[in-house]
Amino acid sequence: MNGKPDQRLSRREFVGKIALGAIGAGVASAAGKRLVAAESNPFAYELGNLAKTDPKLIGYEETGRLPALPMPARHLEIGPNNTLFAAAGNSIVSMTRDGARSLEIALGGPARCVAVAADGSIFAGLRDHIEVFDGKGTRVASWESPGPKTWLTGLSVGENDVFAADSGTRVVHRFDRSGKAVGRIGAKNAERNAPGFVVPSPYLAVRIHRDGLLRVNDPGRHRIEAYTLAGDFEGAWGKFGAGIDGFCGCCNPINFTFLPDGRSVTCEKGLPRVKIYTAEGQLESVVAGTESFPENAKVGAGEHDSDASLAGLDAAVDSEGRVYILDLVTAQIRVMRRKGTGEHKA
Amino acid sequence: MKGTREEPVNRRQFVRNAVRGTVVAGLGALVGRLAAGNVARGSVWQIDPAKCVRCGKCATHCVLEQSAVKCVHAYAVCGYCQLCTGYFGPDPNDLTTAAENQLCPTAAIRRTFVEDPYYEYAIDEKRCIGCAKCVEGCNRFGNGSLFLQVRHDRCVNCNECSIARVCDGNAFVRVPADQPYLLKTTTA
Numbered sequence: 001m002n003g004k005p006d007q008r009l010s011r012r013e014f015v016g017k018i019a020l021g022a023i024g025a026g027v028a029s030a031a032g033k034r035l036v037a038a039e040s041n042p043f044a045y046e047l048g049n050l051a052k053t054d055p056k057l058i059g060y061e062e063t064g065r066l067p068a069l070p071m072p073a074r075h076l077e078i079g080p081n082n083t084l085f086a087a088a089g090n091s092i093v094s095m096t097r098d099g100a101r102s103l104e105i106a107l108g109g110p111a112r113c114v115a116v117a118a119d120g121s122i123f124a125g126l127r128d129h130i131e132v133f134d135g136k137g138t139r140v141a142s143w144e145s146p147g148p149k150t151w152l153t154g155l156s157v158g159e160n161d162v163f164a165a166d167s168g169t170r171v172v173h174r175f176d177r178s179g180k181a182v183g184r185i186g187a188k189n190a191e192r193n194a195p196g197f198v199v200p201s202p203y204l205a206v207r208i209h210r211d212g213l214l215r216v217n218d219p220g221r222h223r224i225e226a227y228t229l230a231g232d233f234e235g236a237w238g239k240f241g242a243g244i245d246g247f248c249g250c251c252n253p254i255n256f257t258f259l260p261d262g263r264s265v266t267c268e269k270g271l272p273r274v275k276i277y278t279a280e281g282q283l284e285s286v287v288a289g290t291e292s293f294p295e296n297a298k299v300g301a302g303e304h305d306s307d308a309s310l311a312g313l314d315a316a317v318d319s320e321g322r323v324y325i326l327d328l329v330t331a332q333i334r335v336m337r338r339k340g341t342g343e344h345k346a
Numbered sequence: 347m348k349g350t351r352e353e354p355v356n357r358r359q360f361v362r363n364a365v366r367g368t369v370v371a372g373l374g375a376l377v378g379r380l381a382a383g384n385v386a387r388g389s390v391w392q393i394d395p396a397k398c399v400r401c402g403k404c405a406t407h408c409v410l411e412q413s414a415v416k417c418v419h420a421y422a423v424c425g426y427c428q429l430c431t432g433y434f435g436p437d438p439n440d441l442t443t444a445a446e447n448q449l450c451p452t453a454a455i456r457r458t459f460v461e462d463p464y465y466e467y468a469i470d471e472k473r474c475i476g477c478a479k480c481v482e483g484c485n486r487f488g489n490g491s492l493f494l495q496v497r498h499d500r501c502v503n504c505n506e507c508s509i510a511r512v513c514d515g516n517a518f519v520r521v522p523a524d525q526p527y528l529l530k531t532t533t534a
Contacts, residue, residue, distance in 0.1 A: 221463070240441075
């Protein structure tokens, strides 16, 4: 009809409206995607306050970090003269307490653990055997493997013996200093009261305590166990629990060491944290809580092809009571000292 | 004796040859595209366990009423833990099968005693909604033997998977239909 206004669009108006429509659709699409991304997870795994540490319990402070080690870093040890030794990458690395590298020993495969004797001899644990080096890094011997299922994750050396924690067969092998196998400790044995280690993931460590007994972590039972050098079970302490005084998750503690006075320093994964326990197993203080290791806490297990893919921590203590924490995810070493005057409670 | 000197190509022949060549190339491209289409039709959706971030969207964004994504269990990787962090909540009152101790919102994991102190854990797929809560617990503390997979007895293989569109880890990938699962293994 002639009375109706002309509603036809000009070409310019038509193109303009199309462009406006396209921009509007783009904005709506982007907003929609952002909305989807911002959706909270109704099935989120809630740790609540378990990942937070009561500041009153933290008894140590970080005084520095040493240069990162080759990846993956697995084990930390203190040798004579407070020299640090690490099993990292395909090598054993030694360094001063300031992080200056003094020695690097290349191995034929991934280094998994290391121990150093009082005379300076270095014992390097590879997956299935031990190699021995003198203090200058010259290979002295390569010991026969205990077996095809061996998966070494801990070493400790005494005056006459070397003890190797084997996650694969869930025992501690006892060798003499020439590499001859002289015993197996920790296998289920009623005569020795040994309950048998429960090792769901490859973390089994062994240390000789100043009281002359061996200590071995039993991660599946959430405790530290004591054995004579001959393999008799003497006792244990520790309990499961995500609370600060327990050992969290399926299998903790994964590593441990001792302060100069014999108290224990324990390391956990899942809720990565380092704590001090008395000889009787009472929690005394926290060296570093979960919030100190954000990268470590984020790691979920990938393919189960490495004993370093599961994250976690290791620790070593020098003669002055400083605690060195190795973060297996970042391969960094943190130097921790007791809070207060700068003095160490040794 | 005459040599084998080539005859010069005139303009008409050149154009004809060019047209023939174009037609042959076009046919080749068409055949290739059809072949590629066949390959695409021979692929299915799957979750790469190494990329999965346990965002929970598998449970909420599948077009099916109950998601085609289910938790599966790599028994060779499992530690058979007494305190399974895929089964129990982060700080359970006790290590029993009581509902308040369980992590799974639908009680889709069965816990069976094997021998002291080992337990076996099995997924009841009819109950599993693919929320990945157990996967997060197992990965955070344990060996990561629990993980999500698209189950192809349920998945309708949408052209554009509605979970893949929103997956926070971009973990959805196309895999050959004759090898439809990305399973975790162990070299230990």
